Amino acid sequence: MTQRLKEVDVVVIGVGMVGSIVAKELAAAGYKVVGLERGQARFTVPEFQSPAIHDELRFDIRKALMQDNTREPVTFRNHGSETALPVRRWESFLPGTGLGGSMVHWNGQTYRFQANDFQLATRTRERYGRNFLDPDLTIQDWGVTYQELEPYYDRFEYLLGTSGKAGNIKGKIHPGGDPHESPRSREYPTPPMKEHFQGAMFRKAATNLGYHPFPQPSSNLSQPYTNPEGIKLNTCVFCGFCERYACEHFAKAVPQTIILPVLLANPNFELRTGCQVQRINLDSAKKQATGVTYIDAAGREFEQPASLVITSSFAINNVRMLLLSGIGKPYDPASGKGVVGRNYAYQTMSTVASFFDEDVIINPFMASGASGTLINDFAGDNFDHSGLGFIGGAFIGAVNTNGRPIQYHPVPPGTPAWGKGWKQAVVKHYNHTVMFSLHGSSVSQRQNYLDLDPTYRDAWGQPLLRMTFDFPQNDLKMAEYVTSKGVEIGKATGAKQVAGSPRRAPYTVTQYQTTHNTGGTVMGSDPSTSVVNRYLQSWDVPNVFVIGASAYPQNASWNPTGTLGALTYWTIDALKNKYLKNPSALVSA
Amino acid sequence: MSTDVDHCAVHTASLLLLIVSLQVIAANCSVAAEAGTRAANTALCESCHGANGEGDPEAGVPVLAGQSADYLEKQLRDYENGTRDNPIMRNFAKGLSDSERAQLSRYYASLPAPGPHAVQVAAVDQRQWARGQQLAHQGAEAERVQGCNNCHGPDGSGLPHSAPYLAGQSAKYLANALKSWQQGTRKNDSGQLMVSVAKQLSADDIAAVSDYFSSLKVAKN
Numbered sequence: 029m030t031q032r033l034k035e036v037d038v039v040v041i042g043v044g045m046v047g048s049i050v051a052k053e054l055a056a057a058g059y060k061v062v063g064l065e066r067g068q069a070r071f072t073v074p075e076f077q078s079p080a081i082h083d084e085l086r087f088d089i090r091k092a093l094m095q096d097n098t099r100e101p102v103t104f105r106n107h108g109s110e111t112a113l114p115v116r117r118w119e120s121f122l123p124g125t126g127l128g129g130s131m132v133h134w135n136g137q138t139y140r141f142q143a144n145d146f147q148l149a150t151r152t153r154e155r156y157g158r159n160f161l162d163p164d165l166t167i168q169d170w171g172v173t174y175q176e177l178e179p180y181y182d183r184f185e186y187l188l189g190t191s192g193k194a195g196n197i198k199g200k201i202h203p204g205g206d207p208h209e210s211p212r213s214r215e216y217p218t219p220p221m222k223e224h225f226q227g228a229m230f231r232k233a234a235t236n237l238g239y240h241p242f243p244q245p246s247s248n249l250s251q252p253y254t255n256p257e258g259i260k261l262n263t264c265v266f267c268g269f270c271e272r273y274a275c276e277h278f279a280k281a282v283p284q285t286i287i288l289p290v291l292l293a294n295p296n297f298e299l300r301t302g303c304q305v306q307r308i309n310l311d312s313a314k315k316q317a318t319g320v321t322y323i324d325a326a327g328r329e330f331e332q333p334a335s336l337v338i339t340s341s342f343a344i345n346n347v348r349m350l351l352l353s354g355i356g357k358p359y360d361p362a363s364g365k366g367v368v369g370r371n372y373a374y375q376t377m378s379t380v381a382s383f384f385d386e387d388v389i390i391n392p393f394m395a396s397g398a399s400g401t402l403i404n405d406f407a408g409d410n411f412d413h414s415g416l417g418f419i420g421g422a423f424i425g426a427v428n429t430n431g432r433p434i435q436y437h438p439v440p441p442g443t444p445a446w447g448k449g450w451k452q453a454v455v456k457h458y459n460h461t462v463m464f465s466l467h468g469s470s471v472s473q474r475q476n477y478l479d480l481d482p483t484y485r486d487a488w489g490q491p492l493l494r495m496t497f498d499f500p501q502n503d504l505k506m507a508e509y510v511t512s513k514g515v516e517i518g519k520a521t522g523a524k525q526v527a528g529s530p531r532r533a534p535y536t537v538t539q540y541q542t543t544h545n546t547g548g549t550v551m552g553s554d555p556s557t558s559v560v561n562r563y564l565q566s567w568d569v570p571n572v573f574v575i576g577a578s579a580y581p582q583n584a585s586w587n588p589t590g591t592l593g594a595l596t597y598w599t600i601d602a603l604k605n606k607y608l609k610n611p612s613a614l615v616s617a
Numbered sequence: 618m619s620t621d622v623d624h625c626a627v628h629t630a631s632l633l634l635l636i637v638s639l640q641v642i643a644a645n646c647s648v649a650a651e652a653g654t655r656a657a658n659t660a661l662c663e664s665c666h667g668a669n670g671e672g673d674p675e676a677g678v679p680v681l682a683g684q685s686a687d688y689l690e691k692q693l694r695d696y697e698n699g700t701r702d703n704p705i706m707r708n709f710a711k712g713l714s715d716s717e718r719a720q721l722s723r724y725y726a727s728l729p730a731p732g733p734h735a736v737q738v739a740a741v742d743q744r745q746w747a748r749g750q751q752l753a754h755q756g757a758e759a760e761r762v763q764g765c766n767n768c769h770g771p772d773g774s775g776l777p778h779s780a781p782y783l784a785g786q787s788a789k790y791l792a793n794a795l796k797s798w799q800q801g802t803r804k805n806d807s808g809q810l811m812v813s814v815a816k817q818l819s820a821d822d823i824a825a826v827s828d829y830f831s832s833l834k835v836a837k838n
Contacts, residue, residue, distance in 0.1 A: 073758035078767045222807075252813040260761055260817075263808030265768060276756075276767045277810075 030321065035333035036060040036298075039320050041305045041349060042341035044129015045589070046575045046596050048283040048291050049187075050338055052257075053600045055296035059608070062332060064303040064322055067126030072284050076274035078267075084434045087272050093133045095123040095342070099487035102344065104537045106498040108361060108475060114484050114492065120537040121374075121545055122272065123342040127301060128283040130342055130543060131589070135271040135397030135429055136247035136280050138190045139586035140181050140594070143174035143210040144409045148582065151409065152419055161419065162502055166371055166472045168581045171553040171562035174210050177594045180601070182213050184593030185245075188281035189253035189261050192216035192245035206242040208404040218253050221246045221264065224394055226462045227401030230426035233520035239403040244427055245590075246398035247281035257290045268430035270397030280397070300324070304488060308337050308353040308572060317355075317572050323488055335611070336571050336603075343578040347372075347478045347548035348493040356549075356559050356568050359477050361496075367559045369478035371547040372495065373583045376468030376503040378422065378530045380514035381438050382523035384460045391459065392431030400427030406510045407585035408469065418505040420469030421585050424514045428463045438463060441527050462521060464514050468507055468531070470546070470583040473500045478548045499533045507531040544588050546580040553615070561615040563602035564595065570613040575599055658717065659724065661709055670725045674831070677789035683730030687778035689722035691805070700805035702797075730785060745821075749829025752822060760817045765826065768810075773830045779806075788831035795823045 037059040040047045047063055055061045070076070086092045095118070103112035124130030144151050147169045152161060161167070194215045195205025220243035223231070231241040248264035255261065264279040278285050291297055302325030309318045309331065319333035339346050350356055350368050359370035384390070402425025404410055413419055430436060438461040439453040481494040511530035518526035531541075552558030555567040564579055566572040575596055577588045584591075606614055662681070666672055670682035681689065695701040696710035713721070751757065753773060756764040766773060768780045775782030783791060797803035798815035806812070818826070 071758050072756075072761075072763065074755040077755045077764045079771065250808065252809050260813065262761075262763070262813050263810045265808070265810065277763050278761055 030329045030331050032331045033333065035319070035335070036062050037334065038062070038336045038338065039064060039332055039334040041308075041320065041337070041339045042066075042129060042345070043127055043283075043299060043301075044124070044340065044342070045131040045283055046340035046592065047129070047338070048287045049593075049596050050340060050575065050600055050603075051297055052287050052291040052294070053604065054608075055291065055294040057604055057608075059296065061297045062334070063297065063299045064305055064320065064332070065127055065299065065301045066304045067301065069127045069299065069301045070132070070274075070284075071127075071288075072274070072276065072278055076284075077276045081273055081276055082267070082269050084432050087133075088432065088435050091118050091122060091272070093124050093126065093272065093274065094118050095125045095345075100492075101484075101486075102493045102495055103481045103484050104495045104497075106496070106534050108496055112481060112484075112494045112496070115537050119539055120535075120541050121543040122540075123344065123543065123545075127299070128288070132274045132282045132284070133272050134280075134282070134589060135587075137398040137427075137587040138185065138188060138192075138245045138247045138281075138590045138593075140209065140212070141174070141584045141586060141591050142208070142408050142410075145584040146170040146172060146174050146177070148419075155409070156413060156419075160413075162473070162500070164473045164475070165500065165502060166474055166557075167419075168371075168472075168550075168552060168557055170581055171551050171558070172595075172598065177591075177598055178211070178213060180594040180597035181590060183256075183597050184590065186217050187255050187257065187286050187593070188247040189217045189249050189255055189286075190245050190247050190281070191218040191221050191250035193220045193243050195240075195242060204242065206404050207240050208407070208410045216245065218250050220244075221248070221250045221396060221399040222266075223401055224266075224399055224426075225390055226392070226395075226426040226428055227399070229462055229521045230464065230517065231401045233517050233522075234401075234403050234424075237517060237520055239405045239517075241401050241403050244398045244400045244402055244425065246396065248275070248279050248396045248398060249281070255286055257287060259286060259289055261285050264396050264399075266394055266396045266399065268393045268395045268432065271429055303330075305349065306352070306488060306490060308339070308349065308355060308569075310354065310569060314354065315569060317569050336573070336608075338573045338575060340575050343545045343576045344478060344493055344495070344548065346574050346576040346578040348480070350549060350559065350566075350574065351478075351480050351493070352490055355566055355572060358479055361475055361477055364474060367550070367555075367557065369548050370557075370559075371472035371550045371581050372476050372478045372497060372545070373470040373472045373547045373580070374497065374535075375470050375542040375544040375583055376420075376422065376499065376507050376531050377541045378466040378468060378507045378511045378514070378528070380424075380464040380466065380511065380518045380529070381440070381527045382462040382464070382518040382521055383438075383440050383457055383525040383527070384462070384523055386456070386460055388460055390462060392428055392436060392461070392463075395429050395431065397429045398427070399429075400425050402427055404585075406513050407467075416505070416509060418502045418509070420471060420503065420506050422466040422468035422506070422510040423585055424464055424466050424510065424517065426462055427465050427467075431458070440525055462518070462523065464518065466507070466510050466514050466530075467542075467585060467587070468503060468510060469585045470544075471500050471502050472547055472582040473502075476500070498535050499531065504531065504533060542587075544577070544583060546577045546583040546588060549574045549576070549578040550581045551579040552581060555617045561613075563607070563614045564599045565602075565607070565614050567613075567617050571611060573599060573603070658713075659721065662721065662725075670728045672787055672790070674787035674789065677787055677793050679787055679790040680730065680785065681725040682728035684726060684781055685775060685777040685779075686719075686722040686726035688775075688781045689725055690718050691779070693718045693722065695805035700803075702802040730782070745825045746829055746832070748822065749825035749827070752818075752826045753829055757822075760819075760822070762814050762817045765830075772833055783830040784833035786830055788827045791827035791830055792823050795827065 043065040105112035480491040672680040773783035
């Protein structure tokens, strides 16, 4: 039997980065907010403390911080003609669970997208002509511009205390920063991280080739910082256990270190953990949400009525929540009609490994999640794509985050995959190899999408999300081209052997790439090609806002979190200053 | 004689006298010994830190025996450049060449670390000891400090090169060190990590965590 609870102003589904920031702002504005988190509550002390948190087997291999896929997996297939099967072990991407969400296990790489990215369709046509794009690509403009988002990027970076070096402040280029970045209003809140040896080697080689290296913007902080919420963060110690782990030092910007202490102290907010939201409930006309239904850890079902529902789950779970709730028309790849699940995109990751003699000591373990050095000379539209046959690009950088013993063992091509030969190669190369990441954009295309699986269900009896994805030809060509540039930089470091590994099809879910899943509830100005308007408000049910990287119409050359933070504050402004004063559609369809 | 800056057990007048006399010794010393053997100028150190680097826990003079050589060497440099502000140690450190600093540090690192000090588990307040243990192992969310052992190693046994062992160290020395981080007379860690940690600790917490570590044996590597 469902127990109906007292109505509140706002329900937030998922108390991760987005959920805690939104809840904090709305609770502070006087609204009664309930945060429903499916995982457990957890804090820097005691949950994130070492030595337990440095358990590579538990966190890296067994994915202790991730969504429980014995209860709630996704199903996957490369193409619509195949039968999707449940992903029983996370490898390719790692959705988190628990208070603080996926941000708890992030690397802290905090980029902005460029002005061009937000108007990708328009700018591409302008620069390269109408026929440049493959007709299967469904890239589109975001409905919001970089200039509009800049103050919100700034606010987010100052919340986190991001350590970096500006390259462009109000149009003035600053040496040492990224000259390609779109103008920012001021310097980063804290100075860049110390450069590790791999970064220094990369910097020298890239500079000699005429490129523009700069320090990776890091939200593992270079010095103590007190954020505008009054919360203190500590300095990163370069332990090399960021991604897939939580930080024991209060040094990584995560909800626990930037916002939760303020949120949890506000009596207008109530956190409920162990609560699995089943659906957003709608009125009979399906024009208005009435609240949500959830099941708690004891198996009891509750209805939580609310005037405003915000879904702030991990990107793919936002998509699933709309599909389970019947909000918006599901996408159909055959007709190209429908929007929910459309424009699922990812990230196109390639690598370059440079192998040195044993007298070159790299010490790869002396690293942090975002302490590398990189170039944007081949990212986004920072180079001329005429005649190349693709759009997009990748940043290239010595951005290796760790030298952890179970997972980190670079070996040259031709090394046996196991046995004595492999072991000897691991010993020989572990401390004498420089790894570059090539972090590539991902275009959306007609055949890649998300929907509900017709066969498999979760532990609560609800259909799983089904992912249909393979790399578009556009991105494979891009990876090939940019990897050749990465190899040139590798050679310029003086390495004895350089091995480029451009991303190749088919996409596999059994190899880690990134947790940068985007799209499926994309934003835009046309309801026939977007799920939410430019304020991330559902076109169909105006008291539902969907905040996540699920809003990205396609993915850019950089890690998505900075842009998600900016969109979060952008949406909060629209909520506080527009929607809540007059709850209705903010953009007429 | 107490070496840490803020809470000397010795009157200023006699301290000055001692400094003058030790400077004379320093001027007449030559360094000839190899690393790992007794260096000629350890006489300088021994007068306070003991014949075997065992320190003087009651006076707050730290144990040096078995401490990380890199850590010791850095401290000697920092006494000279003032980022670790201690008038007594500054005078000694000023007289040392690079190679003397390195030799002394390696020498003391090579000595066996002593056992637990006068402060025993049974002798201290059990609640205070438990608080010290909590701060050491897991830190405190309310104060936003991480556990000491994250950097200082299991049971405070040290993580070379930069994090000294704390186990078996003089409680008085540890407390004085934390206070000097708080007060800004010590600011020689990169990233101001210890500065931010120490500033979050109350006087009771400083006493608790110092007594706790002092009561532990140094783990053998």
